[in-house]
Amino acid sequence: MNSNRLRSLPHLLLALLLTFAGAQQASAQDASAATVSKAGVTPGATAAATPATAAAPAAGGGDAAAVQAGDALFKANCAQCHAVNEQVVGPALAGISKRRPITWIIPWVHNSAKVVASGDEYAVALYNKFQKQQMPSFALSDKEITSIVAYITSEEGKSATATTGGVTAQNAGSADGQASAGTDAGTPSKAVDILLIALVVVLIVMVVTLVIIGNLMKDVLRGRKDLDGRDTEILEQRFDWGKFYRSPVLRGIVGTVVALVLLYEGVQSVMAVGLTQGYQPTQPIAFSHKLHAGEHQINCAYCHTSVYKGKSANIPSANICMNCHSQIKTESPEIKKIYRAIERKQPVQWVRVHNLPDLAYFNHSQHTQVAGLQCQTCHGPIQNMEVVYQYSALTMGWCINCHRETPLNTKGNAYYDKLVKLHDTKNASAPFTVSSNGGTECSKCHY
Numbered sequence: 037m038n039s040n041r042l043r044s045l046p047h048l049l050l051a052l053l054l055t056f057a058g059a060q061q062a063s064a065q066d067a068s069a070a071t072v073s074k075a076g077v078t079p080g081a082t083a084a085a086t087p088a089t090a091a092a093p094a095a096g097g098g099d100a101a102a103v104q105a106g107d108a109l110f111k112a113n114c115a116q117c118h119a120v121n122e123q124v125v126g127p128a129l130a131g132i133s134k135r136r137p138i139t140w141i142i143p144w145v146h147n148s149a150k151v152v153a154s155g156d157e158y159a160v161a162l163y164n165k166f167q168k169q170q171m172p173s174f175a176l177s178d179k180e181i182t183s184i185v186a187y188i189t190s191e192e193g194k195s196a197t198a199t200t201g202g203v204t205a206q207n208a209g210s211a212d213g214q215a216s217a218g219t220d221a222g223t224p225s226k227a228v229d230i231l232l233i234a235l236v237v238v239l240i241v242m243v244v245t246l247v248i249i250g251n252l253m254k255d256v257l258r259g260r261k262d263l264d265g266r267d268t269e270i271l272e273q274r275f276d277w278g279k280f281y282r283s284p285v286l287r288g289i290v291g292t293v294v295a296l297v298l299l300y301e302g303v304q305s306v307m308a309v310g311l312t313q314g315y316q317p318t319q320p321i322a323f324s325h326k327l328h329a330g331e332h333q334i335n336c337a338y339c340h341t342s343v344y345k346g347k348s349a350n351i352p353s354a355n356i357c358m359n360c361h362s363q364i365k366t367e368s369p370e371i372k373k374i375y376r377a378i379e380r381k382q383p384v385q386w387v388r389v390h391n392l393p394d395l396a397y398f399n400h401s402q403h404t405q406v407a408g409l410q411c412q413t414c415h416g417p418i419q420n421m422e423v424v425y426q427y428s429a430l431t432m433g434w435c436i437n438c439h440r441e442t443p444l445n446t447k448g449n450a451y452y453d454k455l456v457k458l459h460d461t462k463n464a465s466a467p468f469t470v471s472s473n474g475g476t477e478c479s480k481c482h483y
């Protein structure tokens with residue numbers, strides 16, 4: 037189904053190397069994380085949860101109970117717009133107890149508009165920096181706000197992932213465990229990666245161990261005086277690289293491997309010219325059709341608004357997502373990506389899956405509205421896909437085959453009556469298909 041995956045065999049080695057490099061980098065960052073969190077800067081970028089150097093609780097009291105209460109209050113009221121170590125809709129709140137006195141924070145949370153209106157310099161600057169978005173007012177008690185601050189302080193310096201429930205949000209690529217419960221999209225390949233790395237590590241350890249054992253045994257031999265001829269021979273033995281290079285066996289093996297790889301790549305690239313069937317790019321947000329169109333039965337046209345009306349189907353803007361997600365799952369890291377896109381006034385950068393070349397004309401409404409075809413005829417079981425892939429070949433042959441085989445729905449359409457009669461007098465046994473109506477003429481699709 038997914039030819040792209042099959043093609044990747046020769047790239048596996050490269051991927052392995054990169055994985056190693058990545059792992060090293062991650063551990064290097066881990067090491068530096070301690071300093072980073074001391075400075076109060078967001079470590080953010082690494083998925084590796086930095087063991088939190090739990091900062092000393094704030095002056096405003098911070099025993100475990102207050103932190104726990106603050107945790108719940110924060111999640112219920114603030115997490116929709118704030119994270120501790122990461123800017124979401126509002127600023128990252130790490131260090132707030134140092135930035136602002138509690139006597140400022142309490143009135144701010146009660147009514148930020150009032151603080152801004154009072155002309156407070158800090159508040160006005162912040163308000164302007166966040167495009168004059170007004171933070172809602174909260175009828176929380178002073179004690180509750182203090183416990184939220186205690187919670188924030190206890191979370192400072194922890195990696196952003198840890199604060200949002202241990203879900204990796206940074207990397208849109210890794211199929212996100214939470215967003216796609218029980219997904220089959222990315223988890224297996226991750227497991228395979230880990231297995232491969234483990235195997236390579238085991239191999240390296242084995243080789244190193246063998247070399248060490250070999251040297252040890254040679255040392256033992258050298259230490260003995262009563263060596264016979266065979267033993268000295270082994271000791272004096274040097275590996276003759278020259279001979280090794282010249283050996284026909286080695287040349288044979290290397291030659292065969294190179295030839296096989298070249299052949300494989302060649303065949304693959306010839307087969308793949310212009311063919312993108314099975315293409316399944318990783319999307320910037322782990323949006324699942326299985327969840328939305330399958331389980332929650334949201335109509336395709338709710339999001340793909342022009343699919344029955346126009347040439348193209350239209351990818352929904354973030355505003356359509358917000359019809360629901362201003363309320364649903366507002367804390368999910370994946371949903372926060374939608375908020376961020378809106379905040380930055382940039383569209384979500386969805387990766388296009390289907391893409392006909394410009395030379396061919398395809399019109400959705402002609403096929404969905406006029407011909408009454410189901411989306412699934414061409415796009416496959418979208419309602420079961422966690423991640424969309426290109427189901428059909430989208431070649432010219434694919435279009436034409438369907439036009440040859442599909443009878444036109446001519447009933448009740450006066451426009452067709454004459455044409456059908458004409459067709460039937462010539463060729464009564466064959467059905468009146470799309471191609472009978474000129475659906476295979478070049479000019480229908482190319483002009």
Ligand code: HEC
Pocket residue numbers: 110113114115116117118125126127128129132135136141144145148162163164166167168169170171172174184
């Ligand atoms: C609907 C979004 C939203 C919610 C919910 C929200 N905030 Fe805010 N918050 C903001 C924005 C936006 C700002 C930036 C200032 C502005 O634009 O008014 C902000 C600023 C702040 C600041 C000042 C930060 C700084 O760096 O000085 C604090 C403190 C704060 N919020 C605390 C809270 C707390 C506590 C809660 C929960 C009880 C909360 N906020 C809920 C949007 C929100």
Ligand code: HEC
Pocket residue numbers: 319323325328329334335336337338339340351352386387388389390391411412415418419423424
């Ligand atoms: C809640 C909104 C929503 C609903 C409902 C929805 N989609 Fe989508 N669809 C999207 C978004 C967002 C994308 C782009 C991201 C992606 O490819 O997953 C998309 C992408 C697609 C694509 C790939 C587009 C491309 O890039 O080539 C197809 C095909 C598609 N949807 C078909 C359907 C069908 C068929 C249904 C109904 C069974 C449906 N969608 C229901 C939001 C939706």
Ligand code: HEC
Pocket residue numbers: 214215216321322323324327328332334339352353354356357358359360361364365368369370371374
């Ligand atoms: C008609 C309502 C509706 C619309 C529109 C909608 N969603 Fe959803 N979405 C839901 C529901 C319901 C859930 C499931 C929530 C749950 O599991 O509790 C959900 C879940 C999600 C999740 C999984 C969140 C998680 O962490 O579990 C993501 C990601 C998501 N939606 C993205 C989007 C995007 C992107 C769009 C816009 C293209 C969109 N949704 C539009 C109703 C909607």
Ligand code: HEC
Pocket residue numbers: 336337340343344347348349350351390391392393398400403404409410411412413414415430
């Ligand atoms: C006859 C086959 C066919 C049917 C039926 C069909 N599509 Fe498509 N769809 C295509 C082709 C071909 C493309 C690529 C178009 C292009 O690249 O210009 C496409 C592209 C798309 C895209 C990407 C955006 C775009 O317009 O290029 C979306 C989204 C989509 N289809 C959704 C749907 C939905 C939803 C339905 C059902 C209501 C549907 N399609 C029915 C063939 C079909």
Ligand code: HEC
Pocket residue numbers: 392396397398399402403406407409413414430431434435436438439442443444445470473474475480481
């Ligand atoms: C699953 C079957 C199917 C596939 C696949 C399909 N079509 Fe069609 N197509 C139809 C049907 C049925 C009609 C007739 C609609 C009508 O009643 O006018 C049609 C009509 C058309 C027409 C209008 C023809 C006319 O007589 O005015 C064009 C142009 C067209 N298709 C282009 C394409 C292209 C380009 C592709 C491939 C990317 C494609 N179609 C793939 C079924 C299909």
Ligand code: HEC
Pocket residue numbers: 310392393396430431432435436439475476477478479480481482
């Ligand atoms: C039903 C629609 C349809 C009809 C009819 C049709 N084509 Fe195409 N044609 C396509 C599509 C779709 C593509 C793009 C296929 C791809 O990207 O693999 C295409 C691609 C091509 C290409 C470019 C091939 C390439 O590899 O880039 C040529 C040349 C071409 N068509 C010629 C013709 C000629 C000549 C006719 C008339 C005999 C014709 N087509 C009839 C849909 C059609």
